[in-house]
Amino acid sequence: MLAHFAADLHGDWDKYHLSGQYAAQEKPRVLILGGDNFPRANPGQNVVDVQTTFVRQLLRDFLVTLRDDSPDTKVLLVNGNTDVPETNLDLTALEREGLLTVIDFTRARVDDLDFVGYPRVNPGVSAFKHHEMRDLLADPYIPGDSRSRGDHSIEVDLQRSTFTENPKNTVCVFHAPPYDTNLDLLYAGEHVGSKAIRQFIETHQPWVTLHGHVHEAARYSGSFAHILGNSLCLTSGNEMHTPYLYVVSADLNARRARRIRFI
Numbered sequence: 001m002l003a004h005f006a007a008d009l010h011g012d013w014d015k016y017h018l019s020g021q022y023a024a025q026e027k028p029r030v031l032i033l034g035g036d037n038f039p040r041a042n043p044g045q046n047v048v049d050v051q052t053t054f055v056r057q058l059l060r061d062f063l064v065t066l067r068d069d070s071p072d073t074k075v076l077l078v079n080g081n082t083d084v085p086e087t088n089l090d091l092t093a094l095e096r097e098g099l100l101t102v103i104d105f106t107r108a109r110v111d112d113l114d115f116v117g118y119p120r121v122n123p124g125v126s127a128f129k130h131h132e133m134r135d136l137l138a139d140p141y142i143p144g145d146s147r148s149r150g151d152h153s154i155e156v157d158l159q160r161s162t163f164t165e166n167p168k169n170t171v172c173v174f175h176a177p178p179y180d181t182n183l184d185l186l187y188a189g190e191h192v193g194s195k196a197i198r199q200f201i202e203t204h205q206p207w208v209t210l211h212g213h214v215h216e217a218a219r220y221s222g223s224f225a226h227i228l229g230n231s232l233c234l235t236s237g238n239e240m241h242t243p244y245l246y247v248v249s250a251d252l253n254a255r256r257a258r259r260i261r262f263i
C-alpha cells in the first residue's frame with residue numbers, strides 16, 4: 001500500500017499545494033497528515049478563528065481537489081499540539097462529506113492495514129500545549145494541567161486496546177516521536193521525544209510508526225528512520241520558515257520508504 005505522510009505543515013498553503021500535486025501524480029492509497037496541521041496565529045489574531053477558517057476553506061479546497069485528482073486516496077488526519085480542539089466540529093463536517101477521517105484515538109482500516117492516531121505530546125518547550133500530557137505515569141504532575149491529575153499520562157493512554165491490538169497489521173501515527181532516536185533530536189544534541197511512546201513501540205512492536213513534532217530531527221540526526229526491535233519508525237521532518245516540503249512516500253506492506261523534498 002502506497003502512503004504519503006507529512007506532519008508539521010502548520011497551515012503553510014504552498015506545502016499543502018505541493019503535497020496535493022505529488023499525490024495527484026503518485027495516487028497513494030492513503031495520505032496522512034501527522035499533526036500541527038493548521039496555522040499559528042499572528043499577533044492580534046485569534047488562533048481559534050484562524051484555524052477554523054483554515055479548515056473550512058483551505059483544507060476543504062485541498063481535500064476536494066485531491067478527491068478529484070485521486071479519488072481512491074483516503075486522507076487520514078491526526079492532530080498535534082498546535083492544533084486547537086475547537087476545529088473538531090469543522091473536521092467532523094469534512095468527515096461527513098467523506099473528505100477525510102480523523103484517527104485521533106480511533107482505529108481505521110484501509111485495505112489490509114489498520115491505522116490509529118495519537119495527538120498528545122510529552123511536556124516540552126513549545127508554548128502550544130493543546131495536546132500536551134504527562135509522559136510516564138511516574139513523572140511529576142504538570143502544574144496547571146488538570147489532565148495530568150490521577151493516572152492520566154501518555155503511558156496509560158497507550159495501554160488501551162485501540163492502540164495495542166493487531167500490532168503486526170497496524171500503522172501508528174503519533175504526533176510525538178519516541179525518545180532517544182533519530183526522530184527526536186534537537187540542535188543541541190538533546191533528545192526530547194516521549195519515553196512512553198518509545199516504551200509502547202518496544203513492548204507492542206507495531207508494523208510501522210509515523211511521527212512529527214520535532215521538525216529538525218531528521219536534519220540533525222541525518223536520518224528520517226529508526227528501527228526499534230521489529231518496528232520501523234519514520235518522520236517527515238518539515239521545518240517552518242523554509243520553503244521545502246518533505247513527504248515520506250512509503251510502501252507500507254513492504255516497509256520501504258523514501259523522504260522526498262519539494263520546493
Ligand SMILES: [Zn+2]
Nearest residue numbers: 036080081213
Ligand atoms: Zn508539534
